[in-house]
Amino acid sequence: MAETFFKNIISRFTKKKYSEETEMKFRYWLSQNKENEEVEKAMFELWNETPNQITDQTLEDLAILKSEIANEATPKKSVRFLHNPILKYAAVFLLLLTTSIITYISTQPKEIAFTEYTVPKGETKNITLADGTVVSINAGSSLIYPKEFVANTRSVFLTGEAIFRVAKNPDKPFIVNTNHISVRALGTAFNVQAYAEFDNTTTTLIEGKVRIKDNYSPEHYDLDPNQQLIFDNSNHKIELKKIDAEKATMWEKGYLIFENVAFSEIISTVERKYNVQINYDEAQYIEYACNVKFKPDESISDVMSVLCELTTHAEYEVNNNQIIIHSVE
Incomplete structure (x- = not known):
């Protein structure tokens, strides 16, 4: 056969x-x-x-x-x-x-019985895990988790972005695994961004304490509140910096806040939030890094107009279900 x-x-x-x-x-x-x-x-x-x-x-x-x-x-x-x-x-x-x-x-x-929870583009979802941990999952993300935490650790697996508000249990550390790093916590709140198309995997600590280890070396890093760890997925370098954690997690309330963010990353984020496809010449905008904030009630038309203004000499058009950005002289 x-x-x-x-x-x-x-x-x-x-x-x-x-x-x-x-x-x-x-x-x-x-x-x-x-x-x-x-x-x-x-x-x-x-x-x-x-x-x-x-x-x-x-x-x-x-x-x-x-x-x-x-x-x-x-x-x-x-x-x-x-x-x-x-x-x-x-x-x-x-x-x-x-x-x-x-x-x-x-x-x-x-x-162990596992569940895969996928949030489509254009949506965000909140779920509560068996231990009481609350997870806010961003658009275009997927979380794999056990229906019951029966092992010595509470392990979940994330592709995309999510905020974890971990239920306290000192005897069972909570571990978020991604393709490049793992984040270990006992009872705390933190954001993990691990989209496959992004160059970096980022963890932001809101409160409590977490320990982060990458999948390529024995070193680990402990974060304090309002600290962020940025892991370069290509060269495996790590950057630690002080930030405003509240601002970094405003996506949960529908805001889009970009501070010196590459144009390609902004486009990917906008595509997920509004469930649209945006076509543009990436090489033409590779040098652009933008600072911009969008409120929850702003439409995709509002967002595209602002982005085209920021890049200068650009405009957009809608063709069927696609948005096309092209330069103008």
């Missing part, structure tokens, strides 16, 4: 160590066949054959890998592939099944 053929192909790649380039091509091939029913059947068979039980660490790695896979629209030279067989099986399984993997995992004996 066809699924046996696919199963043999996939199994070879999960059981043997191939070159990084070959594995990269395999992942890309798999992503292009993710709607193939026979491939999906093969994934289910491989998953069911693995005797290993899922641990908290496995789930953390799954969340990291999911973020990486989501960004792989085309083959790239730099691809990290997990060499633990259970994680490899889970990786390809996760590529085919997004939210449904959570349901699948919850049916396995002695395993």
Whole structure:
């Protein structure tokens, strides 16, 4: 049967160590066949054959890998592939099944039931976790969390941006994992920004205390209120600075506040908030960094008019459901 053929192909790649380039091509091939029913059947068979039980660490790695896979629209030279067989099986399984993997995992004996909560563009949402922690999730973000915190830590996995108001429990630290850093707290309030398309992963402490560790070195950093840690996702450098945490988290109330922010990052934020697609020549605006504030009641037309004024010699037009920015002489 066809699924046996696919199963043999996939199994070879999960059981043997191939070159990084070959594995990269395999992942890309798999992503292009993710709607193939026979491939999906093969994934289910491989998953069911693995005797290993899922641990908290496995789930953390799954969340990291999911973020990486989501960004792989085309083959790239730099691809990290997990060499633990259970994680490899889970990786390809996760590529085919997004939210449904959570349901699948919850049916396995002695395993933790996880939920994936995704907030679409144009919206923000508040949720309360099982321990009483309140999370405000920004547009275009996704949070994976257990229905019950049964382990020694309270671990969640974030892609995007969210404010965490952590319920106090000294015996169970609360950990927010992202693709590049993890933030550890006992009872506190902080903001984490970890959008895949941004160059940096940023943590802002509102109150309490957090400890931050990146995924590439043993060092850790403790923040005090109104401090912000900026982690460069490319060169892994860290910047600590004093800021106004209230201003940095005003997105929760509908404000957009940009202070010396790159034009490309502003555009991405506006796209998420208003659920629009904005096309422009990024190279033409690469040198622009803007200081601007938008109130909750300002329309997308208001925002675009201001942005075009700030960049000078630019105007915008609406074409179907897209906004196009172009320069004018």
